[in-house]
Amino acid sequence: MSPEPPHPLGAVIFDVDGTLVDSERDGHRVAFNAAFAAAGLPYHWDVTEYGRLLEITGGYHRLAAFLAEAGHHPSEVPALAERLHADKTARFRDLVAHGHIPARPGVPELVRELGAAGVPLAVATTGSREWVTPLLRRLFARDTFAVVLTGTEVPALKPDPAVYDTVLARLGVPAERALAVEDSENGLRAALGAGLACVVVTNDYTRQQDFTGSAAVFDQFDGAGTGAGVFIAGLAP
Numbered sequence: 001m002s003p004e005p006p007h008p009l010g011a012v013i014f015d016v017d018g019t020l021v022d023s024e025r026d027g028h029r030v031a032f033n034a035a036f037a038a039a040g041l042p043y044h045w046d047v048t049e050y051g052r053l054l055e056i057t058g059g060y061h062r063l064a065a066f067l068a069e070a071g072h073h074p075s076e077v078p079a080l081a082e083r084l085h086a087d088k089t090a091r092f093r094d095l096v097a098h099g100h101i102p103a104r105p106g107v108p109e110l111v112r113e114l115g116a117a118g119v120p121l122a123v124a125t126t127g128s129r130e131w132v133t134p135l136l137r138r139l140f141a142r143d144t145f146a147v148v149l150t151g152t153e154v155p156a157l158k159p160d161p162a163v164y165d166t167v168l169a170r171l172g173v174p175a176e177r178a179l180a181v182e183d184s185e186n187g188l189r190a191a192l193g194a195g196l197a198c199v200v201v202t203n204d205y206t207r208q209q210d211f212t213g214s215a216a217v218f219d220q221f222d223g224a225g226t227g228a229g230v231f232i233a234g235l236a237p
């Protein structure tokens with residue numbers, strides 16, 4: 001049985017990639033391709049192939065799996081993946097700094113509404129601290145999120161629930177009183193593993209995934225009263 005959305009709402013915990021921002025297709029993918037080109041490697045991830053690669057969470061792990069599959073010797077894969085990932089992250093940070101990664105439509109309004117209702121907000125992401133911090137700073141008012149936990153601080157990435165377990169502990173809110181917002185099956189599994197109810201807001205890469213166990217599934221945050229924003233804001237006290 002899936003956990004029901006809590007009422008009253010004690011906290012809302014947001015995923016970043018694909019949830020707060022549509023970062024995969026026009027952010028991470030573009031930065032990976034630029035890193036390949038700069039390293040003189042003949043790889044280019046198109047939109048479809050990147051969708052397949054997204055089944056592996058974490059940019060470094062995604063790269064390492066791809067390089068091994070492309071025939072790189074196992075002994076050179078870790079160092080090469082690490083170097084490419086560092087370069088890709090710097091390039092993604094540039095995209096963030098120049099405002100190329102906007103919030104998903106409806107997200108700023110929802111975040112403001114929940115904040116005004118006094119609902120504590122948090123971020124639980126498997127992205128790296130070095131780009132998550134500047135992204136949140138650019139898109140949201142200071143102190144919007146009471147807790148921000150990234151893949152840099154947790155030992156296991158989603159679908160492991162570690163990131164949610166830690167955020168709940170830091171918020172001091174029991175799982176039954178908090179709601180997670182995710183865009184993907186891996187994220188949903190992580191939230192459910194921590195005992196959280198989870199609303200899924202899909203995007204083009206995740207629409208076909210299995211969201212069994214979610215409290216509700218939407219395909220956008222805004223949209224004339226039919227999006228996730230109205231639903232989630234409606235749970236606030």
Ligand SMILES: [Mg+2]
Pocket residue numbers: 015016017018019182183184187
């Ligand atoms: Mg996501």
